[in-house]
Amino acid sequence: MMFERRCVGRAFVMKRIGLFLGFLASLASALGATNAGEGGSVVVVYNANLRESKELADYYAKRREIPANQVFGFDLPSNETMTRKEFQDRLQQPLLKKLEKAGLLAFRPDAKPAGKKTPTEVVRPVEAAVRYAALCYGVPLRILADPKLEEDGAASMRPELRRNEAAVDNELALLPLRHSPIPLFGPLLNRTFGATNASTLNPTNGILMVARLDGPSVEIARGLIDKAIQAETEGLWGRAYFDARGLTNGSSKVGDDWVKGAAEITRRLGFECVVDDRDERFPVTFPMSQIAFYAGWYEYDGQVSGPFTRPQVEFMPGAFAYHLHSFSAQTIRSATQNWVGPLLDKGATATMGSVYEPYLEFTPNLAIFFHRLIHLGFSFGEAAYACQPYLSWQTTVVGDPLYRPFAKKPLTQHENLFQRKSKLIEWSHLKVVNINLANDVPSTELIQYLIDVPELQQSSVLLEKLADLYFSGSKFDEALEAYKKAARQPSSRQQKIRVILASARTLEFVGKQEEASQTYQQFVKDFLDYPDLAGIYRKLVSLAEQLKKPGEKEQYQRELDRLGSPLPPKS
Template sequence: MQRASNVVVIATRRSPDSVSIAQYYAEKRKLPSTHLFTINCVPQEEVPLVEYRDTIEKPVMELLRQRGLELSVDYLVLTRGVPLRIREGGFSVDGALMCAPLKRPFNTQPTEANLNPYFGKNERFSRRKYGFYLATRLDGYTMQHIRDLIDNALKAKRANGVFVLDLDPKRNSGGYRTINESMRAAAKLLKSRGFEVILDEDEAFVGAVRDIIGYYSWGSNDHKFNVLSYRSLRFRPGSIAETAVSTSARTFRFTDKGQSLIADLIAQGATGVKGYVSEPYTAALCRAEVMFDLYTRGRTIAESLWAASPFILWKDLVVGDPLCAPFA
């Protein structure tokens, strides 16, 4: 069983918001005081590699050792203010930190060293077994959105909701085709198990759907993307989502410039969302049939989104409470 003793939450003391979120999460999940870590990194979105090593990785790994949590903890939860991206190579801080025990090199192209040994596994994640942690993040446009993210994870229960899979029929070559086929496979699987599914294979971008429990689309990469439609989606507590967008987690500050952001989906009630801090290539994107299959079989947000991800130590970032598992 996944429980609070499997989690540490990490804040930077240089950001009152970061500390406040960590305390809110720790209180709601009844984390032991030893599982709340405060480090001294600068609250900024991007960090040089040397600074990441000195102010994030080193102190977190030392605290895990000092508190005897190195092997008993499975999940690291980062909070707003802890940097998102490592400047050299555009790697995700979350991905780097969770893989720190593996001591793998950073590769500018994904290689065998980046393959995720947990990919596709329908089993409880364990740091002892896999040798690394799973990281998630509590972030969003506003403090209220982040508190809602935590509250929605606690409210989540098995309930009727709709799965929305919005293909782009024009993206049918190379790696793009893989993502469309992944959505089709997910729709078939979910329907066979009695879930309500909207599989949209038309050109129009889907909007104005309520009670979403699972969502996957091309976001702003859809040829018919409509930002108002994207922002009209509404999610149930316990919902998970992914968009095939290269820089969907590049920032959690509101902007109308650049590609669509997962922060919009968080603002609209999504409880667990995967995004990317820089170009990951389509090969790194979640496999829709894996993430939704595992989640509806009772795996947690962290397990479902990371087990659907082919790579680790890459550009990936998962937002949400790692323990949320409404179908468990």
């Protein structure tokens, strides 16, 4: 045995955890984030012409304890688009009137602003009992462009921004300002952009945080509520995947900067992170397991691709997934078109997207989103609006706006998992290791930490991490043993694929070609639907050559021919 579990007492283990997580616990404690009793801060909007829209609104109100007098139905179109007039006459103005009548928003006229030559009365929001609005499945998604609408000042706007189409929720976000004249063309500056104090995201500061409980079906929309509450209760656990493009200059580099910034924040806060820095997207063969976070961009045809096209995608309860594309949310009623609908269909709990062309600089700043959500403990709605530099534009926010996955202190959460004997504690241990790796604690100490963890021997998650640490320290025999043991433990399908292939590659690396060949042979038997079997057979052909087994080489070559993927010619 290259490693063994030591029998250690609970007090010793908890002391070690306390030492490793102490600084993070103090940060979380100072935030005082909470998701308790926030139901009163939400107004729920549904389409009165769709039974399932009202049913979803009632379900959300029940689960989040939202008062019945804060649930409003309106006579709305049943499709995803509405005209500007329909938006104003059937949703925007009626909602504003109901909020005022119910005492949920109060306004006061101010004297004309200093410097104005013409007397102008400005009506400002002064009191607000609600901060969020949740639009239920059936409420339209997009406001169509109105080419007949003429406004002063439009001519001074950049030509590509002289447009008045918008996302319904992004336009409603400025509802508290609608008693005063504000332009409909172009994006408007978000006064709360970059906020670090969540309380500033308030209608009294001109913003209503609007999100959608929506998706390809009402069942999927309902699931957004359930999965958010589950993650609040049990924690948001899993891995983080970031798909950058490897840009080093040019105006588009800012998109890469956002993705990489989000990845660095997530890594330092304890998540297992993978960053793809190539221009291509993650391939369909990539073993994307146990997804807590995904953020990436771009795909020129605008259609979902890579691992997200597989029949099963391993989103964890509470997962946030976002793909930046100009038309990622052109529709969200489809499980196959664009990005937002398919991500929701495959199990994501929260996302954002663009309903029309937004242009890169007017899209959400991902680094800010991840920092506010994970580090500062913002709700999904708060993080989504703190990261948007502009409003009255093209971004739609999909998910429970109250969803607050990081309200609990890490130590408290770990203790709760320990008391409940929850298997999820393996993820908390993984977070301990990753936080300390990010703070330059020697990997040898963290290897010892993992060996001391009682859950190690039954945890594929922790065994894989142990193997990775051994490998990075050039302890290849120990790494192999840990990979093999991880592969034997219950795990998700994609993690098992990754661990087995890591084991096979390590065997090749240390010169154990015979055992590597046996591992690949077993792999093709166990994973007949693996999307790159041809790649595995090419490895088997190469290994058969090295082992001087012409019969096996011929057999694997026939499999390659059957798959229609012959070996490339030797150079």
